Amino acid sequence: MKRLILTLSFLMLISPANAGPGHDHGESAFAGSVGPVPYFELSDQQMSNLGIESAKVEFLPITQTVDMLAFTELLPEKRTRISPRFGGKILDIAVKVGQEVKTGQRLVTLEPVSVGNSNVVLSAPMDGFILNLYAGVGEIVEAGGDILEIGDATQMLVRGVAYETPDIASIAVDQKVEVHLDVNPDRHIEGKIQRINRVIDPESRTFSVYALVDTPSSDIQSGLQGTMEIFTGNDKPVLAVSKRSVLGELGSYFVYVIKGQEVEKRDVTLGAKTGHHIEIKSGLFPNERVVTNGNYQLQYISVGSIQDHDDNGHEETPHDEQKEHSHDDGHDHHDGQNHEGDSHAGHDHENEAHDHESHDDHSSHDH
Template sequence: MKKFLITSALVAVIGLSMPVFAHEGEDHAAAPGTEETAQVTSTVELSETAINNLGIKTVKATIAPRATTIDVNGIVEFLPERQAIASARAAGRVSEINVKVGEEVAKGQRLLTIQPIFVGSSPVSIPSPLDGYVTKQNVVLGQSVTPEAGLMEIGDSSEVLVRGVMYETPDVTKVQVGQNVSVNSSLIGNEPLEGKVQRMDGAYDRGSRTLNVYALVENPDRKLLANMQVVLSIEVTEPADILTVPVKAILGESGEQFIFVRSGNAFERRSVKLGAKFGAEREVLEGVFPDEEVVTVGNYQLQFAKSAEPKKDASAAETKKEDDGHDHEH
C-alpha cells in the first residue's frame, strides 16, 4: 500500500511538469514573442486634405538629351568691361548726391556734384561711365575728395562671369573652353541660367591648390547678383537621351535610395538605381518609367504618413448598431 501511494505521487508530479499540447481545432493564445508582425506597406493613400497639408508637388520623369556634368561651387562676378568707378577730376567737397545704391542709371547721368576747392570754381557734375546699377557709394555730403578717390561704383549685370573653383582632381582635365554650363541656385528658382566656359586659369593657386574656371552667363533679369554663391554645372560630354528625375525627389543614402511615385491619391515608395548626375537632375536606371509623377516637395514627410481610414458605410453601421441592441436567446 505504501509503495502504491509513492508511485501515484510520482506520476502526478511528472504529469504536472510535462508540456500540454493543443489538439486540432482548439484555440490558444500565441506565446510571447511569436505574434505575427505587421507588414510594412510600400504604398500610402492620403485624403485630399492631407495632400494639401503636406504641400505635395510632383513633376514627370522625362526622357531628354542630357550631358554628363561636373558640379563646382561658383561666385558671381561682374565682367571687367561692365564695371566702372566714378571719380572726381579735381579736388573738392561733395555738395550733392543725386542717386542711391541699387538705383539704375544711364551712361552720362549725373551721380553726384563736387564743389572744387578753388575759389570761384563752378560745381562739377560726376557722370555715370556706363549703363548699369549703383553697386557702391564711398562718400557722404561734405566729404573732401581727391582725383584718385573712387566715389561710386557702377555695374552692369545683364551678362556676368561665374567663377567656378575646382580642386586638383582628374575632373580638371575634362573641362575645356566653349563647353556649355548651367547655373543653379535656390535663389533663382527652378530654371537654371545658361552660358559657356570662357576661360581657365593657367596655373593652380599656390596656397589653396585650386583652379578657377570662368563662365560667361546671360543674366537679363538680374537674377544673379555680384558675389552670390551658386552651383556651376559644366557639361563634359555630348548630350544623349536619358531618363531623369529631379535630385530633390531622391531620398535615402547611397545603395538604399528611393522615391515616391504618385498615382491619384496613392503614393508608392520605390527603390531606384541611379546613374549620372546632370545639374539638378539625376539619371534613373531602374525603378521609374517615363511620364510617371515623382514627388519633389513633401516626399520626406511621406515616409511617416499613414493611409487614410476608409469611410464606413452609414447604413451598415446603423444595422450593426440595431443588431447589437437586441437580446437573443441561444
C-alpha cells in the first residue's frame, strides 16, 4: 500500500498539469520545429551575426539579355607561325613559350642546308608572345616547316555557347556584350558581337556566338572560361531587385522581404536581367525591401533555432527551459515530494498504532 501511494504521487508530480502556468508543450509555432519557415522575426543580435543587408525594390531601366557560357580565343588574324623559306638546321632559339616579343626581335638562328650559305636569323613579324614551340635546337627543318607560333592578345575573341532556344532569334551582330571570366568574376569586359555561327552542333545542340573585346594590357589568356551577357533589348523601367537577393533554381525562385525585424520568404517570378539587377514580374511591390546579404544563411534558419537563440546568441536547450520554469513557478517539487512522503509515513504509523490497539482489545476479550 505504501509503495502504491508513492508511485501515484510521483506520476502526479511529472504530469503536464503540474508544469505550471506559461509552459509551452508544443502548441506554440516555435516549439521545437525543424526546417525552414516562411515567416519569422530576428533579434538585433541575430541580424548583426548574419550580416543582414537589404535594398529597396524599385523601377529601373533593364535591358533584356541572353546569357551563355563563354571561352576566350585568340583572333585568327592575331596569330602567326614562324617558318623558314628553305631547309636548315636550328642553331639557336632565343625565346621561350609565354615570353613577350616585339616586332623585329630575333627568334631563331638557322644554318641553311645548302653549302656556302651564311646563317639566317628569323625575327618576330609583330608584337605578341610565344604561343608554341614546334621544333628544338639541332633539328633540321624543311622549307615551310613550323618552328614556333606568336600570338597578339591586345584583342580577343570570346566564343559564347548557347543551347537551342528562342533566344537565338534576338541575337545580332554589333550588339553589346559583357564578359565575366571565372578567374576574375568582378571584372567587366565589354565588347560587341562580331559574328554568329547559326549552324547547330548536331551532338550538343548548341550554336556559337563570337564577340570581339579589347584587352590592351594583353592580360587575358586563351582558353579561359566564364559567362557572356548579350544585351538584346531596349531599356525600359521595370520593377527590379539586385541579383544577390534572388535565391532558388529551376524556375522556382524566392527572396526574403524584410520590414524592421520581420522577415518573410516570398516566391517571385523573374524577367529580364542585367549584370547586377533582375526584373521581378510578380511577388513584390515597389519600395519593399529585400535581403541582399545574409539571405543564403536565412534558408537554413528553422523555427526551433529562432526560438532557442536569445539576444546574446546563446542557444537554450529545452532542458534548460524546463529547469528555468521549475524555478519560476514558485514550487519546490523535491520538498513537496519529501513532505508528501512524510505524511504517508505518519499515516502508516497511525494505522500501525490502531492495529496495536485492536490487538490489545482482542487480547483482553479472550482473557
